[in-house]
Amino acid sequence: xxxxxxxxxxxxxxxxxxxxxxxxxxxxxxxxxxxxxxxxxxxxxxxxxxxxxxxxxxxxxxxxxxxxxxxxxxxxxxxxxxxxxxxxxxxxxxxxxxxxxxxxxxxxxxxxxxxxxxxxxxxxxxxxxxxxxxxxxxxxxxxxxxxxxxxxxxxxxxxxxxxxxxxxxxxxxxxxxxxxxxxxxxxxxxxxxxxxxxxxxxxxxxxxxxxxxxxxxxxxxxxxxxxxxxxxxxxxxxxxxxxxxxxxxxxxxxxxxxxxxxxxxxxxxxxxxxxxxxxxxxxxxxxxxxxxxxxxxxxxxxxxxxxxxxxxxxxxxxxxxxxxxxxxxxxxxxxxxxxxxxxxxxxxxxxxxxxxxxxxxxxxxxxxxxxxxxxxxxxxxxxxxxxxxxxxxxxxxxxxxxxxxxxxxxxxxxxxxxxxxxxxxxxxxxxxxxxxxxxxxxxxxxxxxxxxxxxxxxxxxxxxxxxxxxxxxxxxxxxxxxxxxxxxxxxxxxxxxxxxxxxxxxxxxxxxxxxxxxxxxxxxxxxxxxxxxxxxxxxxxxxxxxxxxxxxxxxxxxxxxxxxxxxxxxxxxxxxxxxxxxxxxxxxxxxxxxxxxxxxxxxxxxxxxxxxxxxxxxxxxxxxxxxxxxxxxxxxxxxxxxxxxx
Amino acid sequence: xxxxxxxxxxxxxxxxxxxxxxxxxxxxxxxxxxxxxxxxxxxxxxxxxxxxxxxxxxxxxxxxxxxxxxxxxxxxxxxxxxxxxxxxxxxxxxxxxxxxxxxxxxxxxxxxxxxxxxxxxxxxxxxxxxxxxxxxxxxxxxxxxxxxxxxxxxxxxxxxxxxxxxxxxxxxxxxxxxxxxxxxxxxxxxxxxxxxxxxxxxxxxxxxxx
Numbered sequence: 001x002x003x004x005x006x007x008x009x010x011x012x013x014x015x016x017x018x019x020x021x022x023x024x025x026x027x028x029x030x031x032x033x034x035x036x037x038x039x040x041x042x043x044x045x046x047x048x049x050x051x052x053x054x055x056x057x058x059x060x061x062x063x064x065x066x067x068x069x070x071x072x073x074x075x076x077x078x079x080x081x082x083x084x085x086x087x088x089x090x091x092x093x094x095x096x097x098x099x100x101x102x103x104x105x106x107x108x109x110x111x112x113x114x115x116x117x118x119x120x121x122x123x124x125x126x127x128x129x130x131x132x133x134x135x136x137x138x139x140x141x142x143x144x145x146x147x148x149x150x151x152x153x154x155x156x157x158x159x160x161x162x163x164x165x166x167x168x169x170x171x172x173x174x175x176x177x178x179x180x181x182x183x184x185x186x187x188x189x190x191x192x193x194x195x196x197x198x199x200x201x202x203x204x205x206x207x208x209x210x211x212x213x214x215x216x217x218x219x220x221x222x223x224x225x226x227x228x229x230x231x232x233x234x235x236x237x238x239x240x241x242x243x244x245x246x247x248x249x250x251x252x253x254x255x256x257x258x259x260x261x262x263x264x265x266x267x268x269x270x271x272x273x274x275x276x277x278x279x280x281x282x283x284x285x286x287x288x289x290x291x292x293x294x295x296x297x298x299x300x301x302x303x304x305x306x307x308x309x310x311x312x313x314x315x316x317x318x319x320x321x322x323x324x325x326x327x328x329x330x331x332x333x334x335x336x337x338x339x340x341x342x343x344x345x346x347x348x349x350x351x352x353x354x355x356x357x358x359x360x361x362x363x364x365x366x367x368x369x370x371x372x373x374x375x376x377x378x379x380x381x382x383x384x385x386x387x388x389x390x391x392x393x394x395x396x397x398x399x400x401x402x403x404x405x406x407x408x409x410x411x412x413x414x415x416x417x418x419x420x421x422x423x424x425x426x427x428x429x430x431x432x433x434x435x436x437x438x439x440x441x442x443x444x445x446x447x448x449x450x451x452x453x454x455x456x457x458x459x460x461x462x463x464x465x466x467x468x469x470x471x472x473x474x475x476x477x478x479x480x481x482x483x484x485x486x487x488x489x490x491x492x493x494x495x496x497x498x499x500x501x502x503x504x505x506x507x508x509x510x511x512x513x514x515x516x517x518x519x520x521x522x523x524x525x526x527x528x529x530x531x532x533x534x535x536x537x538x539x540x541x542x543x544x545x546x547x548x549x550x551x552x553x554x555x556x557x558x559x560x561x562x563x564x565x566x567x568x569x570x571x572x573x574x575x576x577x578x579x580x581x582x583x584x585x586x587x588x589x590x591x592x593x594x595x596x597x598x599x600x601x602x603x604x605x606x607x608x609x610x611x612x613x614x615x616x617x618x619x620x621x622x623x624x625x626x627x628x629x630x631x632x633x634x635x636x637x638x639x640x641x642x643x644x645x646x
Numbered sequence: 647x648x649x650x651x652x653x654x655x656x657x658x659x660x661x662x663x664x665x666x667x668x669x670x671x672x673x674x675x676x677x678x679x680x681x682x683x684x685x686x687x688x689x690x691x692x693x694x695x696x697x698x699x700x701x702x703x704x705x706x707x708x709x710x711x712x713x714x715x716x717x718x719x720x721x722x723x724x725x726x727x728x729x730x731x732x733x734x735x736x737x738x739x740x741x742x743x744x745x746x747x748x749x750x751x752x753x754x755x756x757x758x759x760x761x762x763x764x765x766x767x768x769x770x771x772x773x774x775x776x777x778x779x780x781x782x783x784x785x786x787x788x789x790x791x792x793x794x795x796x797x798x799x800x801x802x803x804x805x806x807x808x809x810x811x812x813x814x815x816x817x818x819x820x821x822x823x824x825x826x827x828x829x830x831x832x833x834x835x836x837x838x839x840x841x842x843x844x845x846x847x848x849x850x851x852x853x854x855x856x
Contacts, residue, residue, distance in 0.1 A: 063786070063850060064850035066812055095670040096853065198810070
């Protein structure tokens with residue numbers, strides 16, 4: 001028995017050093033393209049000639065099977081490096097799918113050696129799984145004497161056919177499929193995406209290839225879960241393989257804590273945004289007037305303001321979350337997509353402006369907007385200013401805020417309420433600080449007659465805001481509707497005048513009359529129909545425009561904007577409308593695209609969601625060579641914009 | 647053999663439309679496991695809903711598959727079965743090979759294999775039509791599933807962490823993390839498992855693909 005075993009192993013070892021080796025269902029051999037002994041690097045190839053009907057596997061074998069394993073045995077000073085796997089083919093065993101090779105295949109490996117050393121032999125233990133309808137693990141121990149080997153053209157052919165070229169693709173998971181778009185200049189019979197990762201995709205049902213025209217194709221791969229963040233693989237187009245490396249827009253690129261931090265910073269910055277500034281400046285003024293006052297009163301006023309801010313943020317957040325969870329694609333600032341809301345805000349701004357300018361005093365909370373020392377115990381005024389500040393702030397998206405709110409709204413749940421609270425806290429931060437340290441108010445200038453002048457002056461930012469809202473209103477509706485709104489403004493003016501001038505019964509009769517008149521006008525307000533005047537220099541946005549342009553290697557800049565978004569309008573003036581920017585776009589051949597969200601538009605909401613945003617402004621830029629488009633800063637000047645595109 | 651393969655290949659091409667209709671399911675983890683009905687090697691009908699109250703482990707098997715063969719030759723599968731027996735877990739070995747294909751066995755042969763290998767499955771289920779395999783999305787032999795006493799699917803995937811690759815044939819079972827035996831306690835406790843879904847490795851399940 002022992003002798004037989006010895007004889008058998010001797011037989012095996014003679015088999016092992018020979019080249020080629022019959023492994024059972026294949027013939028394995030070690031070949032090279034080494035031409036002469038002066039080459040520092042060259043290739044060796046393991047050639048597998050499989051019997052008909054048998055196959056071996058790619059690095060991701062598919063539903064079953066196994067890739068080969070090669071263990072090299074080389075002298076010191078020699079390094080063998082894996083190169084790329086040859087382009088695999090699909091070997092279907094419905095309902096299962098496997099990826100691999102049939103017939104005659106060469107697996108190339110790159111060899112580096114030190115020229116100081118003599119050429120010697122190179123050996124490999126090649127373990128592989130070979131399958132027909134059944135599978136058998138087979139192995140070959142191959143040795144090649146490099147000093148006497150003749151170059152084999154099959155190695156060069158195999159290297160030439162390796163899928164080393166990278167193909168540009170754009171992928172997104174939609175429903176239960178990954179959709180990968182790519183460009184190919186010839187008609188395609190058949191294409192297959194071989195993913196390297198074995199746990200992301202389903203291999204059945206089969207992949208679908210559709211031609212989108214203009215050399216653009218889209219292949220759909222069933223996914224196992226929709227959290228595919230990145231993958232790599234080989235796209236085989238009629239047998240020719242290309243490398244794919246894909247990073248998908250992650251659905252959870254931000255953590256809750258990060259979102260809360262961003263919300264906090266964003267809220268703080270919101271104070272300086274143009275739409276909030278007039279209201280905030282009034283608040284600052286009222287605090288100035290409290291200089292030298294009782295600290296507890298300052299504290300209470302500050303806290304009332306903070307309370308107003310926080311409760312409004314909370315209400316807006318709750319409303320947003322509830323509406324979002326019903327599937328409606330609304331976002332931050334959405335309330336301004338309604339002309340009625342814009343109209344009411346216009347009147348509020350106008351009213352505040354009138355009160356400030358005329359210095360009318362009436363015993364309503366409104367007066368504490370200013371510096372009314374008389375009603376200093378009326379904290380409801382401070383609270384209301386907080387509410388108002390948030391309401392007028394809503395069309396503004398400060399830097400950082402967009403990302404945080406996008407995060408909160410794209411997963412509508414009350415678990416994201418802390419993000420909105422953080423936003424409110426950031427916004428109210430300076431006043432909260434004031435509540436904690438009322439003595440700091442003494443650092444502000446002393447109150448005096450200058451305050452009355454300044455208060456009157458602040459009427460103008462308020463009226464300017466009203467003017468801007470009127471423009472938004474006109475864009476949303478029509479010039480006729482605007483006249484009706486102005487008429488309401490007139491009635492409001494009369495009402496304020498009557499409250500201040502008349503006493504007793506007449507006051508209330510006058511109020512009732514103006515109220516009825518206002519209702520009459522209000523009922524005649526039309527629905528929104530308009531939109532921003534088309535910008536002739538900009539192309540119209542569509543959901544597919546990015547993938548289309550990327551496929552054409554065309555650089556682009558997208559401007560998500562709306563008439564009611566004053567940050568957008570500011571950027572429009574300080575960046576997009578500048579000649580320098582226009583020239584840059586023309587010179588660099590960058591397609592400029594505008595997406596106008598003045599009115600409700602589900603498609604644009606979906607487009608924003610792609611960037612995890614629910615509000616604007618949002619600026620997107622891409623040029624050939626960039627792996628994916630990038631988001632530009634929310635506050636732009638011509639220099640920032642041009643620099644961001646370089 | 648060769649003619650048979652050619653025949654299968656021809657059938658596969660001519661019936662490729664039908665083949666596309668076959669849908670492998672992908673049952674979700676931590677949800678109710680699909681209720682299967684299958685016949686065991688003694689002709690008795692076994693239904694998952696009848697087994698409620700006991701945890702169940704499913705093992706897709708094919709005694710001729712080299713992966714399965716190694717697990718049995720080295721007594722690895724039997725020792726896990728024994729652990730399951732001792733823990734009161736029902737162990738079902740499922741054979742989904744189609745008649746004429748590798749691993750397909752008669753009921754008698756199935757019982758003989760159990761005896762000769764010293765295996766201790768509660769039942770060996772003969773799933774000739776591959777219906778149970780498709781229902782569970784079984785792709786390889788072995789392919790393991792763990793269902794708790796409430797009928798909740800707790801695990802699907804590989805038997806251990808050796809994974810696909812030729813290293814399997816040299817790897818030590820003792821050094822590997824066995825996903826089934828190491829998570830039996832949690833299965834009995836009706837808990838969600840730490841590792842609940844992995845990529846199964848092995849030979850393909852020999853479904854009737856023509």
